[in-house]
Amino acid sequence: MKRKALFPGSFDPFTEGHLNILKRALSMFDEVVIAIGVNQDKNGLFSMDQRIDIARQAVRNLEGVSVIKYDGLTVDACRELGVVHIVRGVRNMLDFEAERSIADANRRLAPEIETVIIPTAQEFAHISSSAVRDILRHHGDTSLFLTPGVILPPVNV
Numbered sequence: 001m002k003r004k005a006l007f008p009g010s011f012d013p014f015t016e017g018h019l020n021i022l023k024r025a026l027s028m029f030d031e032v033v034i035a036i037g038v039n040q041d042k043n044g045l046f047s048m049d050q051r052i053d054i055a056r057q058a059v060r061n062l063e064g065v066s067v068i069k070y071d072g073l074t075v076d077a078c079r080e081l082g083v084v085h086i087v088r089g090v091r092n093m094l095d096f097e098a099e100r101s102i103a104d105a106n107r108r109l110a111p112e113i114e115t116v117i118i119p120t121a122q123e124f125a126h127i128s129s130s131a132v133r134d135i136l137r138h139h140g141d142t143s144l145f146l147t148p149g150v151i152l153p154p155v156n157v
Contacts, residue, residue: 005085017127021089058147075110
């Protein structure tokens with residue numbers, strides 16, 4: 001039986017930090033599904049289709065990875081896919097506390113689903129999607145933060 005995990009997020013856009021977490025998750029799981037969620041609390045820079053395309057570009061050379069869109073509760077997406085592990089990455093203690101709260105809520109909603117929290121490697125801890133969006137809005141160079149070869153769509157700022 002294959003071990004499969006869900007790696008949910010808004011991924012606006014998918015960064016080198018996300019890729020670091022994904023690669024490390026692949027050392028624990030046979031398959032990882034990147035689940036790009038609709039988050040009503042976030043105003044995205046990229047459309048859902050663009051975020052899916054960016055993530056697919058970033059993982060194009062990795063085996064055992066797929067990219068999907070989902071709307072609703074993460075635990076419901078897990079149940080629909082038959083997944084019992086959620087992978088989340090953290091950069092610092094603030095991220096950890098937020099992710100722990102989400103993991104606790106998910107455990108209450110779906111005790112059969114376990115969250116695995118992976119700390120980002122130190123060299124990627126400074127990277128966040130919001131920082132990348134800010135750099136893009138100011139026409140800066142994002143090449144240090146995104147997977148080489150990823151071509152971003154034009155940004156209207």
